[in-house]
Amino acid sequence: MKSIVQEIAxxxxxxxxxxxTGKSAAAGNPIFRIIKYVLxxxxxxxxVIGYTLFLLAVSMGLFGLSDDPTKGLISLLNIVLIVTPxxxxxxxxIHFYNAGEFIELLAAQPIRRGVIVWSQFLxxxxxxxxxxLLGIGVPIALYTPTATGLSxxxxxxxxxxxxxxxxxxxxxxxxxxxxGIGVAxxxxxxxxxxxxxxxxxxxxxxxxxPLEKATLVLAALNPIDLARVVVLLQMDISxxxxxxGALFREWLGSSWGIVSAMGILLLWAVVPMLLAVRVFRKKxx
Amino acid sequence: MKHLLISLLxxxxxxxxxxxxxxxxGRACPNIRTALERAHSGDTILVHPGLYAEGNxxxxxxxSLIGIGYPVLDGRHLDExxxxxxxxxxxxxxxxxxxxxxxxxxxxGIKVLSADSVVIAENRFQDCNFAIYLSNTIGxxxxxxxxxxxxxxxxxxxxxxxxxxxxxxxxxxxxxxGHRDGIYFEFVTDSEIRGNTSEQNLRYGLHFMFSHSDxxxxxxxxxxxxxxxxxxxxxxSMTENYFGYNWGSSAYGILLKDISDSHIWKNNFxxxxxxxxxxxxxRIILEDNQFRENGWALRVQASCDANVIRGNNFFGNSFDVSxxxxxxxxxxxxxxxxxxxxxxxxxxxxxxxxxxxVSLYAVVVERMPHALMLMRSFMVYLMDKAEKIIPxxxxxxxxxxxxxxxxxxx
Numbered sequence: 001m002k003s004i005v006q007e008i009a010x011x012x013x014x015x016x017x018x019x020x021t022g023k024s025a026a027a028g029n030p031i032f033r034i035i036k037y038v039l040x041x042x043x044x045x046x047x048v049i050g051y052t053l054f055l056l057a058v059s060m061g062l063f064g065l066s067d068d069p070t071k072g073l074i075s076l077l078n079i080v081l082i083v084t085p086x087x088x089x090x091x092x093x094i095h096f097y098n099a100g101e102f103i104e105l106l107a108a109q110p111i112r113r114g115v116i117v118w119s120q121f122l123x124x125x126x127x128x129x130x131x132x133l134l135g136i137g138v139p140i141a142l143y144t145p146t147a148t149g150l151s152x153x154x155x156x157x158x159x160x161x162x163x164x165x166x167x168x169x170x171x172x173x174x175x176x177x178x179x180g181i182g183v184a185x186x187x188x189x190x191x192x193x194x195x196x197x198x199x200x201x202x203x204x205x206x207x208x209x210p211l212e213k214a215t216l217v218l219a220a221l222n223p224i225d226l227a228r229v230v231v232l233l234q235m236d237i238s239x240x241x242x243x244x245g246a247l248f249r250e251w252l253g254s255s256w257g258i259v260s261a262m263g264i265l266l267l268w269a270v271v272p273m274l275l276a277v278r279v280f281r282k283k284x285x
Numbered sequence: 286m287k288h289l290l291i292s293l294l295x296x297x298x299x300x301x302x303x304x305x306x307x308x309x310x311g312r313a314c315p316n317i318r319t320a321l322e323r324a325h326s327g328d329t330i331l332v333h334p335g336l337y338a339e340g341n342x343x344x345x346x347x348x349s350l351i352g353i354g355y356p357v358l359d360g361r362h363l364d365e366x367x368x369x370x371x372x373x374x375x376x377x378x379x380x381x382x383x384x385x386x387x388x389x390x391x392x393x394g395i396k397v398l399s400a401d402s403v404v405i406a407e408n409r410f411q412d413c414n415f416a417i418y419l420s421n422t423i424g425x426x427x428x429x430x431x432x433x434x435x436x437x438x439x440x441x442x443x444x445x446x447x448x449x450x451x452x453x454x455x456x457x458x459x460x461x462x463g464h465r466d467g468i469y470f471e472f473v474t475d476s477e478i479r480g481n482t483s484e485q486n487l488r489y490g491l492h493f494m495f496s497h498s499d500x501x502x503x504x505x506x507x508x509x510x511x512x513x514x515x516x517x518x519x520x521x522s523m524t525e526n527y528f529g530y531n532w533g534s535s536a537y538g539i540l541l542k543d544i545s546d547s548h549i550w551k552n553n554f555x556x557x558x559x560x561x562x563x564x565x566x567x568r569i570i571l572e573d574n575q576f577r578e579n580g581w582a583l584r585v586q587a588s589c590d591a592n593v594i595r596g597n598n599f600f601g602n603s604f605d606v607s608x609x610x611x612x613x614x615x616x617x618x619x620x621x622x623x624x625x626x627x628x629x630x631x632x633x634x635x636x637x638x639x640x641x642x643v644s645l646y647a648v649v650v651e652r653m654p655h656a657l658m659l660m661r662s663f664m665v666y667l668m669d670k671a672e673k674i675i676p677x678x679x680x681x682x683x684x685x686x687x688x689x690x691x692x693x694x695x
Binding site: 068070071074077078081082192193196197199200203204207211212215216218219225228229231232235236237238239240241242243249 | 534579581652
């Protein structure tokens with residue numbers, strides 16, 4: 001890390017100087033330069049390469065195992081819903097703590113703090129999306145380039161972005177790395193496992209009440225559920241349309257279902273990021 | 286021999302005496318009504334292209350009414366267009382539009398009243414209340430008609446082809462859309478429905494009520510409000526049909542209600558909310574069918590008994606089977622289930638452990654439909670796995686003892 005800091009510090013200073021004096025238009029915004037360095041840093045990391053290879057091996061294996069690509073997609077859905085959030089949230093947290101010195105250095109420059117957080121976020125997003133696209137996108141394109149396959153890829157990408165944002169939010173709150181990783185893991189545990197059990201418990205307890213709207217709201221309150229719904233809208237639309245509820249059917253039957261689900265998923269990335277920026281601005285480094 | 290010769294001669298003279306009356310602008314007859322009045326039994330009326338809005342045309346003699354180049358018969362939303370009261374009538378090649386609609390009377394494009402051996406072929410129907418209505422007939426044929434209704438509310442709409450108290454009818458190769466039911470059978474026996482396509486009707490693509498000993502085969506039923514319903518009937522044979530994209534909380538590939546001794550063979554069920562729904566069904570054999578990517582492949586209510594489900598393929602259905610009770614009086618045997626995770630040690634192609642097609646989650650959803658939102662959640666997956674090891678809530682007897690390891694060639 002230190003070497004990178006030493007290596008790029010003059011570059012950054014140069015870029016920011018240009019920015020403040022407004023001389024260069026091309027290299028103008030320092031955010032692109034910073035993203036570039038964050039990206040270089042991450043892509044050299046063996047973990048991202050390992051993650052890509054892992055996803056690639058799992059997807060290829062699942063599709064290769066059975067003749068029916070739909071079956072492969074169902075198994076891959078489980079991987080996507082569990083593994084991508086976990087890797088994204090843990091990797092982003094660790095990266096943010098490891099980049100602590102670099103961030104401090106940047107903070108010493110005439111760069112707005114928002115830019116620093118956003119560039120970390122975007123660098124992470126680009127790096128991990130490349131991993132997802134190679135690891136899941138390529139096998140899907142090879143074996144099942146259908147609407148269901150694409151929705152699964154979209155869900156994986158959406159979850160990656162959301163959980164990077166949540167990780168950054170968790171890490172700006174505390175200086176302690178162990179604590180930060182703990183919080184990130186807890187977030188994953190809550191959204192991936194605990195939440196659905198709670199929802200089922202709520203549905204059981206209030207089974208006598210009209211729960212149609214409540215169910216939709218409950219699904220929107222968990223990014224993993226939203227991503228799952230995006231895939232279900234393609235994979236199990238026949239069953240979902242069998243659900244008794246006019247509102248539900250209206251929402252799912254039209255293209256609105258997928259658009260709004262993706263939209264809310266995007267909100268799950270934007271809102272935590274805005275919060276993170278807010279906290280980071282006032283944070284005593 | 287003598288008798289035969291005489292009857293042959295009589296037939297020939299009858300054929301010779303049969304006249305052809307041409308109808309159209311500048312022809313022998315300006316309109317169809319006068320042609321019908323002039324015509325004798327056995328005559329042929331040829332109608333040339335044009336628009337004929339002549340109110341209700343009644344055919345009271347056995348004759349052929351044949352359109353050339355689809356002349357238009359317009360009911361102006363007032364009348365029934367053609368009413369057939371005589372046997373041995375043929376109506377062919379017309380474009381029949383805008384029949385009237387009444388609350389007290391079922392007005393139709395072509396209605397056949399107590400007349401046998403009538404042929405209705407190759408007509409086009411547009412915006413008729415009922416398109417073809419057969420009442421109390423024997424041995425009629427309805428073939429290759431194209432019927433397009435204008436979608437209205439269910440209570441204000443009629444059926445595409447409606448048969449009431451008929452026998453020996455043949456309904457073949459028609460195309461039906463936009464009506465209440467595509468084809469409707471009530472008290473119809475010994476009839477055949479083949480090669481029709483029925484799609485985007487308000488209610489059912491095909492609807493059987495109290496109709497016994499009928500068969501329908503090689504038909505396509507797609508995207509109808511509620512699929513196909515076979516109710517209160519027995520000895521119905523359903524073969525090699527396609528049922529697809531029937532979506533809705535009460536939409537089914539086939540809805541079987543109070544039906545017995547029937548055979549469902551070699552059909553394709555794809556993308557339906559429920560492939561086959563059985564309620565009060567007895568002694569039905571369901572074999573060699575394909576169930577692909579349905580919400581529920583089979584919904585077997587506990588009121589069904591002595592049904593046999595064997596040799597079917599189940600691929601990619603959200604739920605294979607669901608039921609509403611724990612009583613199981615039906616047999617599942619030798620089906621292929623893509624969700625089967627058993628093994629085959631003796632390599633005879635049959636799984637060594639039985640397959641239970643009802644998952645715990647299917648039971649949960651049956652009791653609590655809202656839980657559908659949790660489908661394919663990891664938690665549901667864990668729940669199903671636990672239930673597979675120690676079955677507690679799923680009906681223990683509902684299982685396929687001999688699931689096959691490879692998809693069956695059908």
